[in-house]
Amino acid sequence: MKTPVSARRTAPGSGREARRRGAARSGxxxxxLRRPTAAVSxxxxxxxxxxxxxxxxxxxxxxxxxxxxHALQGPGGAHWLGTGELxxxxxxxxxxxxxxxxxxxxxTLAVYLTLGVxxxxxxxxxxxxxxxxxxxxxxxxxxVPVIIVLLVVLSVFTNDESAAMAANGLLGAPLLARxxxxxxxxxxxxxxxxxxxxxxxxxxxxIRRHVLPRVTGAVLVQASVFGAYAVLLETGLGFxxxxxxxxxxxxxxxxxxxxxxxxxWLLIPSGFMIVSFVVALGLLSDGxxxxxxxxxxxxxxxxxxxxxxxxxxxxxxxxxxxxxxASRVTDAPRVxxxxxxxxxxxxxxxxxxxxxxxxxxxxxxxxSFDLRAGEVLGIVGETGCGKTVTATSLLGxxxxxxxxxxGTILFEGTDLAQADAASLRKVRGRRIGWISQDPVSxxxxxxxxxxxxxxxxxxxxxxxxxxxRERALELFAQVRLPDPxxxxxxxxxxxxxxxxxxxxxxxxxxxxxxxxxxxEPTTALDVTVQxxxxxxxxxxxxxxTSVVLITHDWGVLADLCDRxxxxxxxxxxxxxxxxxxxxxxxxxxxxGLLGSDPHHARPGQPLPAVEGAVPSPTxxxxxxxxxxxxxxxxxxxxxxxxxxxxxxxxxxxxxCILPLEPTGxxxxx
Numbered sequence: 001m002k003t004p005v006s007a008r009r010t011a012p013g014s015g016r017e018a019r020r021r022g023a024a025r026s027g028x029x030x031x032x033l034r035r036p037t038a039a040v041s042x043x044x045x046x047x048x049x050x051x052x053x054x055x056x057x058x059x060x061x062x063x064x065x066x067x068x069x070h071a072l073q074g075p076g077g078a079h080w081l082g083t084g085e086l087x088x089x090x091x092x093x094x095x096x097x098x099x100x101x102x103x104x105x106x107x108t109l110a111v112y113l114t115l116g117v118x119x120x121x122x123x124x125x126x127x128x129x130x131x132x133x134x135x136x137x138x139x140x141x142x143x144v145p146v147i148i149v150l151l152v153v154l155s156v157f158t159n160d161e162s163a164a165m166a167a168n169g170l171l172g173a174p175l176l177a178r179x180x181x182x183x184x185x186x187x188x189x190x191x192x193x194x195x196x197x198x199x200x201x202x203x204x205x206x207i208r209r210h211v212l213p214r215v216t217g218a219v220l221v222q223a224s225v226f227g228a229y230a231v232l233l234e235t236g237l238g239f240x241x242x243x244x245x246x247x248x249x250x251x252x253x254x255x256x257x258x259x260x261x262x263x264x265w266l267l268i269p270s271g272f273m274i275v276s277f278v279v280a281l282g283l284l285s286d287g288x289x290x291x292x293x294x295x296x297x298x299x300x301x302x303x304x305x306x307x308x309x310x311x312x313x314x315x316x317x318x319x320x321x322x323x324x325x326a327s328r329v330t331d332a333p334r335v336x337x338x339x340x341x342x343x344x345x346x347x348x349x350x351x352x353x354x355x356x357x358x359x360x361x362x363x364x365x366x367x368s369f370d371l372r373a374g375e376v377l378g379i380v381g382e383t384g385c386g387k388t389v390t391a392t393s394l395l396g397x398x399x400x401x402x403x404x405x406x407g408t409i410l411f412e413g414t415d416l417a418q419a420d421a422a423s424l425r426k427v428r429g430r431r432i433g434w435i436s437q438d439p440v441s442x443x444x445x446x447x448x449x450x451x452x453x454x455x456x457x458x459x460x461x462x463x464x465x466x467x468x469r470e471r472a473l474e475l476f477a478q479v480r481l482p483d484p485x486x487x488x489x490x491x492x493x494x495x496x497x498x499x500x501x502x503x504x505x506x507x508x509x510x511x512x513x514x515x516x517x518x519x520e521p522t523t524a525l526d527v528t529v530q531x532x533x534x535x536x537x538x539x540x541x542x543x544x545t546s547v548v549l550i551t552h553d554w555g556v557l558a559d560l561c562d563r564x565x566x567x568x569x570x571x572x573x574x575x576x577x578x579x580x581x582x583x584x585x586x587x588x589x590x591x592g593l594l595g596s597d598p599h600h601a602r603p604g605q606p607l608p609a610v611e612g613a614v615p616s617p618t619x620x621x622x623x624x625x626x627x628x629x630x631x632x633x634x635x636x637x638x639x640x641x642x643x644x645x646x647x648x649x650x651x652x653x654x655x656c657i658l659p660l661e662p663t664g665x666x667x668x669x
Contacts, residue, residue, distance in 0.1 A: 031291050038287020041280040052098035061089040063096040063247045072263040081269045093247045100248035104165040108230040111169025120180025138174040183215040195442040199456045200429025213446040217289035224285030228278040339410040345371040346410040355401035363617045364570045376547040378561035384614040386570040387550045396424040433508030437520035439500035443492035449503045450488025460511035475506035498529035515546045566590045569625035576652035586659040588630045
């Protein structure tokens with residue numbers, strides 16, 4: 001494993017790679033200051049703030065000191081920016097006036113961000129009643145004339161500009177919440193958020209550590225726009241004489257407007273300060289947004305990771321549908337066999353519905369299987385058969401709108417199908433680990449690999465940060481990552497697919513689970529890396545950890561699994577010990593899949609394949625779901641749903657009226 005890494009480091013162009021890696025690891029401030037526009041804007045704003053804060057000792061005159069003999073004079077040696085109509089020094093008033101204006105902006109933004117950001121993230125992440133409340137409030141605020149509300153506030157709190165600016169932030173917060181909600185909806189669909197939930201990370205931690213960094217760019221843009229609006233609002237209040245009686249940029253504009261005919265220069269200092277401050281604020285926010293995005297952006301020479309076709313929008317709480325909810329839920333016979341209390345995991349009659357075209361529709365029906373301690377169970381079938389939905393239902397992580405309509409998921413004596421969110425969080429990561437099929441996307445691009453695994457370790461063990469980092473390095477060594485310290489300090493886009501998958505396995509093992517669900521863990525990896533990942537899963541089995549493996553690969557299934565479940569169109573069509581299943585399948589679909597192995601192809605003849613495609617849940621036929629592709633179909637197969645049975649051996653089952661004989665014609669090499 002170390003040879004290709006060394007080769008990569010000495011390859012041509014490695015200097016550029018090292019510089020790029022160093023740039024990615026450099027501090028946030030350093031990356032921001034490398035952007036000239038942002039650096040200049042930040043420097044200018046900092047200068048304005050410092051001069052304003054220290055206006056007392058820096059200003060040459062008292063802002064209210066009058067000298068009527070020098071009224072409305074232009075710039076000169078005594079007064080660098082001239083004087084106003086009462087002979088007051090413009091520079092001194094500009095410096096002191098910034099305290100009033102900037103204090104109003106700070107008050108506005110504090111209320112705006114404190115209320116709007118948390119409300120938007122919670123609404124977008126959790127949905128439900130609070131989400132509807134935020135949206136309705138934003139709609140209502142949009143219809144309210146802000147200036148009327150501020151005039152009412154100022155009539156109650158006379159000359160109290162702070163109250164008016166706080167009210168302005170309060171009125172703007174619901175609108176910010178709506179923007180943040182929209183950004184959160186996109187972030188929560190990311191695979192790394194689902195992986196964090198599967199690892200048992202609580203909602204508040206996920207929102208704070210994984211959602212907030214990704215919506216910060218949108219927040220900064222909105223804050224800069226609203227901050228600029230706050231400057232203009234304070235200026236407007238001062239111009240109208242409705243705010244404070246102290247010197248401010250707004251009152252200086254009002255004074256200049258009255259004397260625009262006799263002294264046009266008077267408008268230039270205050271006008272320049274207002275315009276330049278607003279422009280610098282906008283340019284800095286753009287730089288901040290780009291700098292935040294820089295950490296999560298993949299390098300230019302590396303394509304983005306493959307996105308899966310899984311349903312989007314993880315629901316973080318288990319949902320059970322009622323009979324009145326599902327207009328596409330059928331009355332097919334359900335399994336009545338009780339769960340096996342001796343099994344680590346016993347699933348009986350699991351039926352799941354998702355919203356398809358807005359209608360609750362069964363996508364998994366009557367799924368049953370058992371998993372013993374230390375056993376590896378494979379779930380195999382074509383894309384769209386319901387494998388991943390079945391696996392995600394075990395952890396209560398169905399897509400938005402998903403519901404378990406019937407069945408039980410008995411795990412260590414607890415029915416996970418009936419468990420609430422708190423109970424599921426105790427299981428996720430601690431007792432059941434999750435390995436994603438898309439390793440890079442399952443890692444948060446905003447954090448290093450070591451930080452993400454250490455986060456899971458701290459959650460499950462309650463240890464110190466130092467011990468969590470040490471344990472993360474131990475896990476990286478356990479999953480055979482070369483140079484664990486370097487990997488721990490790397491961001492996801494700096495890792496290869498195989499390395500990222502090992503990091504995902506390390507995160508899944510952070511809580512020492514007794515069961516690991518591996519969702520196609522070798523997809524899109526080369527054969528050498530696939531073999532190494534399978535070796536890691538095999539080591540888990542040897543150590544006593546049970547594994548549920550979702551796969552399309554019969555070779556992986558035969559190499560790793562003890563038992564296998566074959567799914568087709570949302571149903572289990574066959575279950576058996578792997579050797580028996582591969583050598584003597586009893587269901588025509590299983591036989592068809594095995595017969596489609598390219599190794600069975602003969603020169604000059606088409607590749608063997610199962611004709612047709614898996615029907616969508618809205619097009620499931622009455623009776624056997626495989627009837628339209630089955631070479632043995634009869635009229636009886638079309639009359640009513642087929643119940644799974646044990647026609648040959650007690651330890652294997654099949655959902656077929658005319659099963660293949662377990663000896664003879666179904667045999668495959």
